[in-house]
Amino acid sequence: MDAPGAGHVYLMFDSGIDEDQADDYFQPNDYVPFEGKAWIPVETTLYGQGDFRTAWRNGVQEYYQRKSEGTVNEVDLRTARLITYPPGRIESVTSPPPTRQQMLAFVQSDIQQFAAYVRQIVGEPQNTPLNLYNAGAHYLRIGRLQESLDLMDRVIALDNNFADAYNTKGVIYTKMGQYDRSNFDQALDMFNQGLVLEPSNAGIRLNLAIVYILRGGDGDQGRALQEYNQAQQLDPNLQDALRGIIDEP
Structure with a gap:
């Protein structure tokens, strides 16, 4: 400038x-x-x-x-x-x-101030499932995975039938899977819990297919295709969602 x-x-x-x-x-x-x-x-x-x-x-x-x-x-x-x-x-x-000590102090201060700054943007949600969920979704959008996960846990503690909270936890664990592949297993568990509550939720089934592809274990390709086909049957708009990513016979 x-x-x-x-x-x-x-x-x-x-x-x-x-x-x-x-x-x-x-x-x-x-x-x-x-x-x-x-x-x-x-x-x-x-x-x-x-x-x-x-x-x-x-x-x-x-x-x-x-x-x-x-x-x-x-x-x-x-x-x-x-x-x-x-x-x-x-x-x-x-x-x-x-000095090195000064730099460490500056970095620590920056981390603390940034965390406080993000809390100001998101706001302090009221202790209701929907408000906590919306705040957690905001944290997820900006990549603050742990804060989002903590809020989804609070949502489920208040309402264990909140399917979107399980789905969001699955998305968080999927993102964490790039650092620790065991998180893919937790993601699958969250998506499956969401499906127990909403078996016709096409978005959750699509997310399941994605995690199976990312995990890439024995039989995961077939499981991914099965979930993807069910997702398309539930929502035809998802027909091309995984085109070129999943191998169809």
Whole structure:
């Protein structure tokens, strides 16, 4: 970000999150929508003087203040070489890097602040199955698997007939399977418990088929095909859901 009137250049980076999904991850005005992505402004002069959240908070406040004044321009570094800027003079400043202990403290602070920030976005749900489920689904959307799992457990503790909670737990364990393949077995157990409650739930049967494919054990290909066929019978819209992934005879 170029602020000509301030004689200052700010930095913002692409979070990798699409703009239309940003509200799941950020509070309003905590990011900059730019080229279809959510970008994070940071005040780099705070390097070594505080945690990331402080640099982020200062950067985003400065951006929106200058944006309202019309004194900031977004410049993509990929095309910046096509723009000519007048040479500047920067005084030499010695800035020693943080020590290992300081870096660990900064990282720990960032982790704690991010967890608190996410809780603010999701909100503290009322202790009812539906509210807890919705909060858990939000955590799942932003990849906070353990928080989502904990909330689904609370849903089931209040209502053990909440089929979607079992299904969501199955999805969580499926995602965890990339780190520990034993989680695929737990995912299958959750999906099967969901089917006991809702045997005609096509989505759960499709999820079962996916886990069988991912687990890849003896006979899993046949089990996947069986669940996939039943899912298609229940919901014809799923006919092409696993095309090219599952081998049909």
